[in-house]
Amino acid sequence: MAANTPIVRWGIVATGKISGWFVEDLMLSDWPGKSANHIIECIGSSSLDKCERFAQEYVTQKPKPTLYGSYQEVYGDKEVDCVYIGTPHSFHKQNCLDAIKARKNVLCEKPFTMNSAEAEEVFAAAKAKGVFVMEAVWTRFFPAVKTLQKMLHEEQKIGRIIRMYCDFGLDIDIANLPESSRYKDPALGAGSLLDIGIYSLTWGLLTLAGNVGDKAEDPEVASTQTLSDGVDTSSSVVLKYPSTGRQGICTSTTDFNSGGDSFARIEGSKGYIVVHGTTAASPQRFDFYPKDSDAKVEHFKFEKPGRGFFWEADAVAHDLKAGRLENETMPWAETLRMMMIMDGVRKRSGARFPVDDCRFLEK
Template sequence: MADMPTVRWGIVATGKISGWFVEDILRRDWPQRSASHIVQAVGASSLGKSQKFAEEFITARNNSDVQPELYGSYKEVYKNDDVDCVYIGTPHSFHKQNCLDAIAAGKNVLCEKPFTMNAKEAEEVFAAAKAKGVYIMEAVWTRFFPTVKALQKMLHEEKKLGKIYRMWCDFGLDIDIPSLPDDSRYKDPALGAGSLLDIGIYSITWGLLTLSENVGDAADDPEVASTQTLSHGVDTDSSVLLKYPSTGRQGICTSSTNFDSSGAFARIEGSEGHIEVFGGKAASPQMFVFHPKDGRKEERHEFEKPGRGFYWEADAVAHDLKAGEKESETVPHAETMRMMRIMDGVRKRGGARFPVDDW
């Protein structure tokens, strides 16, 4: 434990996603951890919210002697000299400003997905981080799961699937959009509502990581076609088709708030068989099964996952910070920009426009 890197986190926002993140990084039953995590500060829109959050997610789980500073604002988290990295768990319509405020204070940042509302906002945030010399990463936690790492190794290094032909991934939720209040994050375009940015980003992520052997600047941009169905100005269904001209590989990436998906959420097909991926949802893979084409016995690959699995990305951030890195190899800035451009294009074609868009 003494050799592990330690990160003192400042938590911005006290919603569900922040609670999940804190629960995971403070777990005591995870012997495979490779970093130590301390919740140094918590900021919310009121002091009462921070206090309630600490009681529910920190007090009973804290494995350090540090008791977090609790604030009724985000600004006080940014100003805390003992905070090494700020975790931003606000709704994505606030990500740009939260990131810029943290960066201005000289803080490293782990910002939840989607990184921003559009590519233009993402460019502004990355430029600010570069100018300030701080680390920043989009929290695409799924990419850090051992399930995903093992699958990528099988596909792109061991080539066990042979020539990859195509993939499919779906993420569906059952949400009655018309019945929600107009200011719901699922219904209000100003809050980035719609299936695409909320859950479709995971389906597209699976397309990118299974069809492309590279990431970031080293990866090719796929050709993209798409369609959307809108309700109240936001997409309830999005279907995105990816194609890599150099290999001919294709991906079908879908999302919906009309129907709850279950079972295998992804399938990858190749010349030597196919792979099915299982988990609660596409965000949180639990296992995958390789079905060889020649009739050999299937191979099941399942990985231990206490809690939800946020500790893998948190550990990765800790090691990056210790090494003095300014971005992640797993989710580099260029990969976030690729995703934002893809989603911008889907929305332009489908008509799901946000007030912050300039098109």
């Protein structure tokens, strides 16, 4: 790698499942297109014991990171360039605000916050302090997704884009989980929409809009949700782009494992594309079926060691090196668009979180 390759020294906040996946990926020595180096500088957890077990399981680098029994010590660590936040949704706002207050750059797991009002608060704080913040929508950084977007929107591979659908379904035995589970407790943001429906919606936005953030059109939205104890177990969202008439159906459920092989289909005037992967979060390949049935089906495959979190981490490294506050693939306005769409879906069905205040209802 070139001598001026950026390096990020990460401070990891929380030692749950997703933090483990993120750290494990950054411990790999190489990945396709690797363009930055990553060091786990420190890890913070609610308990030092937990932190030690986490480091033992996931961190292979030398020297070992500093381990803390609190998140605050991560924000205060002068060696940290960027804080990675892997707590449940409901803590994202406060974790981001605490990190920003300490003038730390932030990569925060999806969903960025519980609602759009919280997201606005975090971005205002980041702007005031002049620090970088990004929602960790890792899928958008996969080479498979970048290639697909170029094909759809620049090369017009499927011609005029007409429709898409995307589904993400998991079979989670919610009834038998403890009341404190983030899948069950509305105070922790429980429900399929914010957990996995956000990926189906991400596919809707990235295949139909052709742009992101302020440069993209807002879709019209219709939706319905099935609620159990106030928590959505299934969500179906229809998007329609007023200027082009493009439509998308984006679904999620925690009641059925839609697993299988393909999760999305994008249809156009010259053919259609089917996207494959174990889930909508992690695309592995896609196939193009030309309208002319005599033409050959084209297969597009992508190498992916590990899970694929390193690509978003590389993007952050380049943003920090360039002194940017936002990432161009996942800018603040795109996070706000997603949060507003999900606010609207929950408002229509009556799914409320305790943090939804008058700002949520008024918007």
